[in-house]
Amino acid sequence: MKSLSKLVLVTMAVAAGVATAAYPEKTINYIISFGPGGESDISARLQEPYFKKYTSGSVAIQYKPGAGGATAWSQINSAPGDGYTIIGTNLPHIVLQPLQKDVGYKTDELANVYWFHFTPDAVVVPAESPYKTLKDLVAAAGKAPGATTFSGSGTNSANHLAQQRFDKLAGIKTTYVPFKGTGASNTALLGKQVSGAWSYTTVSVQLGNQVRCLGVAMEKRHSKLPNCPTFKEQGYNLVSGAYRGIAVPKSTPATIQKQLSDLIGKINKDPEFIKKMEDKGFAMIDVPLSQMDAFMAERKAEYGAIAREMGIVKKK
């Protein structure tokens, strides 16, 4: 039975490969699992023109927000697997959500074909904040456990995870205050309702000199934030953030998955595109289909460990 189904799959793949030699040749439906105006939307909007530049097809962006992205992700595998329905995926979301509760999909059921960039975690404080450096902040938090407050987007989100990990690395205790989305978290930050925010490099770039960035979770400093030291420089081994990628329905033939992965890779190497992304504070990464399994295994192990420590893994 197994070999038969394999044979069928191979035949299908070959047939599809022949039929779609020029993939994509029409409009691809690009589903964003969040509302318009967010960072997932903006990155898709920036990719959009390059689909036209490099292929004879194009993309139409469609929003399916709900339950932090889970609504769209739980439905993607029932879409036709012809390469003309693709969906934006986000890490750590797609690992953490199924760990916490039954959200209608499992991490391994999503067929990711490429991870194209990430927004590195960053600690930012208002420009007038007494904390000039990360050291000041850690010292203050050490003196009064729990009294330092950080706004962030969402509960058990990338921001929340980063706050928890940093607390552990620095041996301090701070209070995380979740807000609905980055916009609301920024409002609290700029209004000095909180001591600082666990946020992303993109936010620090966007808010400019209204805020001061005390640390970024990258290997090297971000080109747009040259004055913001990495956590590594300051002695904390924290390199993390929210990753964005593209997945397809599981039934999509392997050849098309490969073609799509190559296409996204090509867009990701376009110098003009890279500049636009980095100007907004994104950091580029390239995880094509061939490295997908290893990358996902590593991410799952890492997020799983933190999630268990935070006690957010659902009881079986």
Place this chain on the structure above:
Amino acid sequence: MPGIEFLIKALTPLNLLLAVGGVVAGTVIGALPGLTATMAVAVLVPLTFGMEPASALIALGAIYTGAIYGGAYAAVLLNTPGTPSAIATTFDGYPMAKRGDGDLAITLACIASVTGGLVGAAFLLLLAPPLAKFALKFGPVEYFWLAVFGLTLIAALSEGSVLRGLIGGCIGLLLSAMGTAEVGGDIRYTGDFKSLLGGIDVISALIGLYCVPVLMDLVATPDPHLKLTHEVAGFRLKEALNIAWKAKGNLARSSVIGTLVGILPGAGGSISSLVAYGEARRVSRNASNFGKGEPNGILATESANNATVGGGFVPTLVLGIPGTPPDAVILGALLVQGIRTGPSLFSEQSQIVYTFIYGLFLATILMLPVGLVIGRYAFKSIVSIPKAALVPSVAFLTIIGSYAVHNNAHETQQMVVLGLMAWVLGRFGFTASPIVLGLILGTIAESGFVQGYLIGNAKGSALMEFLTRPLSIAIIAFILLTLLYPLLKSRISAPKPPSHE
């Protein structure tokens, strides 16, 4: 006037065309129940990517302002707010339409929308940076009290059946708790339905709660939907201008309320129009006419919700924080265009900002002729289409509108279930508005409370955080005033007992 030289730049033929086109497209989309201003902007955003930044902004601003006005049509003619901003417009708009004054109501809405839009844009032009600073003073605690203030208005607005209004509000609050908690991530009242993990969507609730009962009643009764008591000839513009002139105090107050609430990120048009309505009613000499077709009610809500357009752009442009949901989409479009919002925008990219603000003025002024013409057409078609065509077309729109919320059938299912619930509740005298307001305000109150509690505890005392911040005290004072005013008023106006026999 700052940047007046940019007014000339805004007046290119292309920009004028974009402003007219934007207002028309926005008004039509906003008028359809379920298709909101956010959707109108999101759908049309890709068209603007090829344009110059200033032209793109003018088009988007025009669509937005048109959509907020368009929401009044469905509110007046079908008792269904076309957008959440128009909830309070149903209170007096529909009774006016019922008695044959639908055309007057729409003309009034148009005049009020233009006035409010101009006031909001003027604040944006002259006072944006200081207003943005003011908006930042509102922390989670203030949002909590603001939501409580909104909830007290339910009680004040549902006179005659305060109890039913409060029960309706509680139903709304319970509905708002469904799904995954915004803060904390707990899953509540989903009954293991995965489709409820995302909670009840406000737009699908809006369509279901308002529209479905109207449709069912239309089918159940033999009378025509709206009676035509007079020949539809003019716009009744003169009559409307007269009313508006007499109510200039109301228009000014409501526009300022709309602007101020608009600058608070996350509050938006639904709250501003409600607060303006509550205030208009409180100070009116004919308070008892409110809810029965009082023109001042429409003037208050429609000027306030269009004033939020200009107000909402204050934090969007000055701080880079969207003031209202459509602003979030526009902010995304700005980023794609390569414009960095923030305090430096007004100094470094002043050309774009001022061209945009003058463009917004332009679009708002154009809304007067465009709005009157479309309004008259909408009124004529609603009163003249036979019921057999009206009911299926509106029913079709409710399905499309609720599906379009998230491109998902979940919201359509919610819409139908809530609609049936509203029809049953309607039999017992419960109205939709307290439920929808409970739903909207419940979310704001809950996150404000939890966030305020966390921050307060970190500072030492949550109670102090809630009760001692100056702005909180001011809002609490307003809440007490709203709650106690009816009592005080009846005390003062009650005839004094004679002191001598």
